[in-house]
Amino acid sequence: MTDTAGTEPCVIATEAALVFLAEIRRDHPDILFHQSGGCCDGSSPMCYPVAEYRVGETDVKLGEIGGVPVYISASQYAVWKHTQLIIDVVPGRGGMFSLDNGRERRFLTRSRLFTGGEACALPIDEARPAE
Template sequence: MTERVLVSENAIKIIDQLRVEHGELMFHQSGGCCDGSSPMCFPKGELMLNETDVWLGSIHGCDFFMSKDQFNYWQHTQLTVDVTKGRGSSFSLEIPMGIRFVIKSRMFTDQEREQLSPVHLGSEEV
């Protein structure tokens, strides 16, 4: 099964630090607000999801969502959550640390597309 979203070792270290302070976490790929299209990290359940949010999978024990419209654009790419220095302008938990989560992406190969992990829209598999 080809995973749709991955996480870098550097991002794992930050997630671990944030989890100590905030407990369980979740990610949502923003759709143009604040930092543009940055992945944002929240305490699990803090961001209200609705039927237009797509669950792409889990990274280091954290559910990863994005809006359906955003997914329609990104569905052909594998996303990797990473970190970079610099203060972003979002509400994501890592911002006070002087870093921000970023997305790196690459197109799926034909073979990978045939083995993609399913996504869920609300309670439906897409």
């Protein structure tokens, strides 16, 4: 097997999630995801307007899906860095403050462990959204 270290995206999305994301962006064009750390809404990917969410100094940008940045806390990234996150959509109610709430569908994080020489390739651009 060829060494592919650092070549796999840390986060990807299913086609269904990309379609749902495009629907939300018609109402809220400038948004971001933050992978929840397991509190109130479990480990759901939370979707927020950029202007209403402050990305923390230690948050890690995993990449983008459908042109939308995806962040995770540094402590949670340390646990999940050997895992590719797959943003999907399923029936149900979204997180209380997430933009998917009230749409009868919600985002859900699935995952797969990297194998062999695979590893998460963090994006070079670590820019934070404008405050």
